[in-house]
Amino acid sequence: MTDGDYDYLIKLLALGDSGVGKTTFLYRYTDNKFNPKFITTVGIDFREKRVVYNSQGPDGSSGKAFKVHLQLWDTAGQERFRSLTTAFFRDAMGFLLMFDLTSQQSFLNVRNWMSQLQANAYCENPDIVLIGNKADLPDQREVNERQARDLADKYGIPYFETSAATGQNVEKAVETLLDLIMKRMEQCVEKTQVPGTANGGNSGKLDGEKSAEKKCAC
Amino acid sequence: MTQEINLNSLKELEREVILQVLYRDQKVQNIEEERIRNLKTHLQNLRWKGVKSTDQDCRGESCARCQRALGLLLNRGAVCRGCSYRVCAECRVFLRKTRAWKCTVCFEDRNVKIKSGQWFFEERAKKFPTEGKHETAGAKLLQSYQKLSKISVVPPTPPPQSENQCCGQTGLQELGQFKGFNKSVENLFLSVTTHMKKLSKSQNDMISDKHRLTTGHRQSAGRTERRSQSDTAINATRKVSSSDILISLNQEDPKHSPDPVLKQERVSSSPDVCPLFSGDLRHGSLISINSTCTEMGNFDNANVTGEIEFAIRYCFETHSLEICIKACKNLAYGEEKKKKCNPYVKIYLLPDRSSQGKRKTRVQKNTTDPTFQETLKYQVDPAQLAARRLQVSVWHLGVLTRRVFLGEVLIPLATWDFGDSATQAFHWYPLRPKVRPGLGLPILREPHPQPNNGTGDQPSLNGQLCLVVLGAKNLPVRSDGTLNSFVKGCLTLPDQQKLRLKSPVLKKQACPQWKHSFVFNNVTTSQLKQSSLELTVWDQAIFGMSDRLLGRARLGSKEEAAGGTDSCSPSLQWQKVLSNPNLWTDVTLILH
Numbered sequence: 001m002t003d004g005d006y007d008y009l010i011k012l013l014a015l016g017d018s019g020v021g022k023t024t025f026l027y028r029y030t031d032n033k034f035n036p037k038f039i040t041t042v043g044i045d046f047r048e049k050r051v052v053y054n055s056q057g058p059d060g061s062s063g064k065a066f067k068v069h070l071q072l073w074d075t076a077g078q079e080r081f082r083s084l085t086t087a088f089f090r091d092a093m094g095f096l097l098m099f100d101l102t103s104q105q106s107f108l109n110v111r112n113w114m115s116q117l118q119a120n121a122y123c124e125n126p127d128i129v130l131i132g133n134k135a136d137l138p139d140q141r142e143v144n145e146r147q148a149r150d151l152a153d154k155y156g157i158p159y160f161e162t163s164a165a166t167g168q169n170v171e172k173a174v175e176t177l178l179d180l181i182m183k184r185m186e187q188c189v190e191k192t193q194v195p196g197t198a199n200g201g202n203s204g205k206l207d208g209e210k211s212a213e214k215k216c217a218c
Numbered sequence: 219m220t221q222e223i224n225l226n227s228l229k230e231l232e233r234e235v236i237l238q239v240l241y242r243d244q245k246v247q248n249i250e251e252e253r254i255r256n257l258k259t260h261l262q263n264l265r266w267k268g269v270k271s272t273d274q275d276c277r278g279e280s281c282a283r284c285q286r287a288l289g290l291l292l293n294r295g296a297v298c299r300g301c302s303y304r305v306c307a308e309c310r311v312f313l314r315k316t317r318a319w320k321c322t323v324c325f326e327d328r329n330v331k332i333k334s335g336q337w338f339f340e341e342r343a344k345k346f347p348t349e350g351k352h353e354t355a356g357a358k359l360l361q362s363y364q365k366l367s368k369i370s371v372v373p374p375t376p377p378p379q380s381e382n383q384c385c386g387q388t389g390l391q392e393l394g395q396f397k398g399f400n401k402s403v404e405n406l407f408l409s410v411t412t413h414m415k416k417l418s419k420s421q422n423d424m425i426s427d428k429h430r431l432t433t434g435h436r437q438s439a440g441r442t443e444r445r446s447q448s449d450t451a452i453n454a455t456r457k458v459s460s461s462d463i464l465i466s467l468n469q470e471d472p473k474h475s476p477d478p479v480l481k482q483e484r485v486s487s488s489p490d491v492c493p494l495f496s497g498d499l500r501h502g503s504l505i506s507i508n509s510t511c512t513e514m515g516n517f518d519n520a521n522v523t524g525e526i527e528f529a530i531r532y533c534f535e536t537h538s539l540e541i542c543i544k545a546c547k548n549l550a551y552g553e554e555k556k557k558k559c560n561p562y563v564k565i566y567l568l569p570d571r572s573s574q575g576k577r578k579t580r581v582q583k584n585t586t587d588p589t590f591q592e593t594l595k596y597q598v599d600p601a602q603l604a605a606r607r608l609q610v611s612v613w614h615l616g617v618l619t620r621r622v623f624l625g626e627v628l629i630p631l632a633t634w635d636f637g638d639s640a641t642q643a644f645h646w647y648p649l650r651p652k653v654r655p656g657l658g659l660p661i662l663r664e665p666h667p668q669p670n671n672g673t674g675d676q677p678s679l680n681g682q683l684c685l686v687v688l689g690a691k692n693l694p695v696r697s698d699g700t701l702n703s704f705v706k707g708c709l710t711l712p713d714q715q716k717l718r719l720k721s722p723v724l725k726k727q728a729c730p731q732w733k734h735s736f737v738f739n740n741v742t743t744s745q746l747k748q749s750s751l752e753l754t755v756w757d758q759a760i761f762g763m764s765d766r767l768l769g770r771a772r773l774g775s776k777e778e779a780a781g782g783t784d785s786c787s788p789s790l791q792w793q794k795v796l797s798n799p800n801l802w803t804d805v806t807l808i809l810h
Binding site: 003004006007008009042043044045046048071084087088090091093122123124185186188189 | 232235236239242243246249250252253256328331332333335337338340341342344345346349354355356358359
């Protein structure tokens with residue numbers, strides 16, 4: 001994976017409390033493997049993966065296929081690395097905001113992570129996916145789906161319950177985020193280049209989304 | 219966001235781990251930058267295809283993109299919404315399933331914007347307008363770390379400007395290898411040497427310099443030569459590197475225009491580039507960051523071993539020079555420790571070192587005996603050939619897209635018999651280390667006290683005179699056989715204004731090698747013609763006594779002021795310096 005034969009470099013970043021499973025989540029995504037051992041991440045790390053992204057037309061038909069090089073940044077959840085990790089927020093185009101379904105506290109902290117994002121990410125309303133990890137441990141569950149989904153709705157972001165151990169929803173969560181970013185990309189360029197052409201409907205939807213997210217941010 | 223983050227608060231092991239991550243990131247970034255450059259080159263090519271139309275001022279009659287003539291009734295063309303040029307039906311790209319279209323250039327422009335991540339940087343700039351547009355947190359961290367470690371690594375004043383420009387590579391390498399002083403000095407040396415080479419003139423000079431140089435002087439020479447870079451030299455470095463390192467190093471100058479046309483102008487205005495391949499002159503600066511790096515000396519050196527096999531042919535009908543690179547054998551490992559070698563071959567027709575004069579083969583992976591079987595071509599007039607030298611160099615493409623020099627072959631084409639079939643056959647040529655030009659220690663013939671002034675005198679556009687005082691020999695020493703010597707330089711201008719500079723003191727050395735650079739700013743060539751330069755060598759006194767004058771020497775127009783020998787009068791040497799602006803002139807002076 002050392003050549004430049006790709007169409008997009010997309011940088012994603014996983015964040016959330018220590019021990020929610022960011023590293024194992026990314027490991028599952030990139031290598032499709034699971035490491036049950038807890039090894040705390042030192043500061044920052046990243047993994048890479050090449051994927052093929054099929055852009056979809058407005059009518060849902062499949063369009064062109066693009067090679068996407070994903071750089072998935074993994075951050076330490078520990079407080080003492082906070083200033084280091086938040087510095088990397090500004091380089092990411094999308095975020096995997098993770099909490100542990102078996103830890104109420106990690107879920108409560110999602111709010112704090114959101115405000116960190118708002119302060120440090122490249123824009124006020126970046127693309128985020130909320131991820132409740134460790135869905136394979138239903139008997140230890142402390143956060144119910146309703147709660148989490150409500151929070152995600154409040155922020156206007158997608159929510160997934162995943163398991164790095166089984167691989168459940170892992171790809172789907174990342175792909176959803178990638179999809180959001182690819183759409184935003186197009187919109188950003190259309191917006192600046194050809195104001196008010198054929199994509200009027202689309203950009204209207206974007207504005208709607210934006211205002212919804214902004215409201216929640218306050 | 220403006221908070222200073224650095225790695226100092228972390229434990230050493232943690233720092234190591236994070237640095238490793240940052241290097242990996244740097245690698246990803248480098249690949250990305252190269253990719254973006256290619257994208258932009260492609261876009262630029264598209265643009266240029268249509269350039270003629272504005273020159274000919276017949277915008278309405280031919281397609282602005284492909285130059286095809288447009289009819290009055292049929293194939294009339296239509297105006298692109300993006301650029302307002304009239305383009306033919308072929309040069310339109312319909313946006314996904316809609317009837318809206320853009321011309322090929324506008325479409326590609328949009329593509330580049332998306333694919334290069336420019337949309338992201340633009341969005342981010344809205345939120346953080348004061349911060350570097352393209353710089354990543356990782357790059358920033360590495361840089362700040364590098365600055366910190368620099369302090370302990372390189373004691374003598376490095377010029378800050380060029381530092382910023384090449385830290386992306388040089389710094390990284392220092393960090394990566396932790397070889398400290400020697401290593402970094404080596405790099406600095408190389409970075410200057412290759413620059414010098416640009417300034418250097420003929421093969422003869424280079425070869426003789428090669429003989430003069432001894433390895434013992436090499437490393438320390440590097441240090442001062444680095445310092446001896448004149449402002450013009452630094453500017454030249456900037457010219458190239460700022461245009462090429464588009465992404466990560468723009469923090470210094472947020473307004474820096476990434477407009478490729480501008481860059482092109484900058485590069486072609488550089489006096490040393492002598493493009494002969496007019497066909498693609500325009501794309502020159504856009505093509506390669508790597509050769510810029512390597513030309514700027516941003517590379518590692520391996521012990522040169524092995525041979526390269528190639529053939530040279532010239533077709534007098536088509537004026538095409540073909541260099542067929544067949545293979546190499548017994549190459550040195552690019553990375554000795556890891557036993558890694560990903561070799562490729564690069565050629566130039568010297569003295570043209572511009573990127574449009576560069577040809578490269580593919581990179582072969584993991585071999586010290588690569589087979590290339592690639593033919594690299596030039597279009598050259600037969601008349602031009604005599605003035606050219608073919609430089610065939612072998613490089614290793616390392617991690618962090620770092621280049622390691624594996625050896626080179628230089629072939630003067632003047633004496634090459636292109637008509638002879640024997641010379642056209644494949645031959646094995648032994649690879650040789652880089653020829654190190656310029657600024658060597660001049661050959662010493664005179665037996666008596668003399669400072670050896672490798673005088674790089676460069677009356678430049680900005681009007682600047684640079685000289686590097688290398689060292690002195692046979693000075694009258696103290697009773698203990700040593701000296702604490704230093705050099706004063708005094709440039710007397712026609713209006714009797716004196717510009718004075720001083721070197722640091724070298725303690726306890728009988729044969730001091732200061733290798734110190736003196737830079738006299740804001741002097742014009744016409745001023746210099748009537749100026750004189752006096753160099754005095756002093757022994758620093760202890761306890762407030764006055765310093766002892768060991769000798770003085772002059773370079774200048776006034777014959778009476780000059781104490782010269784018959785063979786090389788200072789006045790003649792001064793003339794030589796003045797008549798060769800932007801070239802280094804080696805001078806040896808006798809002290810009186």
